[in-house]
Amino acid sequence: MSQGSNFVDYVKICCRSGKGGAGSAHLHRDKHTSMGGPDGGDGGRGGHIILRGNAQFWTLLHLKYRKHIIAEDGQPGGSGHKFGKQGKDEILDVPLGTIAKNAETGEVLFEITEDGETRVLTAGGRGGLGNAHFKTATLQTPRFSQPGEPGLEEWMILELKVLADVGLVGFPNAGKSTLLSVVSAAKPEIADYPFTTLVPNLGIVSYRNHKSFVMADIPGIIEGASKGKGLGYRFLRHIERNAVLLFMVPADTHRTIAEEYEILKSELRDYNPELMQKPHLLAVTKSDMLDEELREEMKAQLPPMPVIFISSVTQKGIPELKDMLWQAINTPAATN
Template sequence: MSQGSNFVDYVKICCRSGKGGAGSAHLHRDVRTATGGPDGGDGGRGGHIILRGNSQFWTLLHLKYRKHIIAPDGQPGSSATSTGKSGKDEILDVPLGTIAKDAETGQVLFEITQEGETKILTPGGRGGLGNWHFKTPTNQTPRFAQPGEPGKEEWMVLELKVLADVGLVGFPNAGKSTLLSVVSAAKPEIADYPFTTIVPNLGIVSYRDSKSFVMADIPGIIEGASKGKGLGFRFLRHIERNSVLLFMVPADTHRSIAEEYEILKSELKDYNPELMQKPHILAITKSDMLDEELVAEMKKELPKGIPSIFISSVAQKGLLQLKDMLWESINQQA
């Protein structure tokens, strides 16, 4: 498979943060001082494991083969209340739209959405306090200090929701991959059988005056996808972030166009009712086989209240008008 094979939207990693350095129990001694007070410094904190948003990344592929992420330990404290050096933080760059989850509980911890945004995934252990913290009027020379806190070891899951301006929604074989390959530089695998697209394909669509927007071919929905049938959930997750949804129904559908649109809509609604708030555009694909008379007939039966257009990716029919409609819709959203 082409670009799709590099599209990794799920990785499970074992994170081990650094343990904190031990505090020092040193007592001050020098030429002039035989029995000085406590001057043991604090231990340094262990290294954190941190996620950082990076808009240059589109996938999690670079983390797929890094199963163990280990941050170094903090250094122990020393005399003259010197604090030990902190363990170096391990920073992982991730695409925008990455969600971090606890692998054991499935709990969502946070999401990275901004360029340069950093969040601690697994915190390092705190350094132990040196003995000077424990000096009291009754105990002038404490000979003990705190050990450093242990680091944490935990399995984390990183998931990516595709950030795209336009999401293509349609049953397998609606012509989504073909459209993407024609209007963008993406080269999705195209075949005449359902479920060709197993991972989302992203394409940059160039528009008038060197503008561009991102289009995502989301793997075909099947009836029942919202209930987790097939690979439904994994697919539908990618639609949540798209700002405009382009519904694609082939002209040769065995149902009516309105009927197929309603089924697609109810799948999305069952999965997440908020998807109904996004702008919808309807494209009737494979329309190069229709004559004008048939198009006029079909127009009468199209669903009301949704902008629609007849297109053919193969014959390059209606594509510029489609881009105009999408561009206008994206910018209204923005």
């Protein structure tokens, strides 16, 4: 199975939390007491459905076929002020960058961004109070208690936005997958035609002195992606989460480098203007096919921003690119 078919960034699940246990209406009895006071315990809370951030997960694949998530009901209270047992919570591990939404309203509930972070997705019903709570000066032996609250049943959507330090932005066939395979151990599918990459590929890039950073090859965007053309919206969602955006334009583009960069930039701006606040770097790929004269000619037409000429095939400019990226990731101010 290829990584493509294993990457799932959207699931819709039906969550049913546990109902609360009923409170007890027991009256105390023993061999010395025939008509004692109320000693009914409270019912246990119904189980929650909880999301937990797990840095070892990169996809929602493990939830794709779990359409119904059901937590345990709480147990009823007992005599002698005994509390009912709490229903077992159902804990779902999710990758960092997972957003939870209500499927019916579309409301964003929360986002999981840290390893070990837990958030209640669907709360269990509260347990009912036992009759001991209802004793008053005028009502010494209440023979009633509270029922437990029902659990909730609701459809939820989980969406994943890839968290990475560097996002590769470019049209299909700009050489993004090739770069990722050269600088990391990632093995993306690579071919000489557009839209080879249909899911984000992640790679860990080793840097000097045992440092590293995460690079995401985001599927190629096309003009009109911000208006939902093709799979545009799903792709652009992943770009929002990257710290630095590396724009990649091939040396053999039929436009000028500056024109292609402007088109890519306007797609991102139309989708989310905040993306303009991120550091932008530009890599001219496939530059092994340029002679010195052509390169100088191109340099005169480049946009005013940090630019580097690279070739993933010959490794030209790759060490310098890593330096540029590392500096951009660790510099708080935007460089675009």
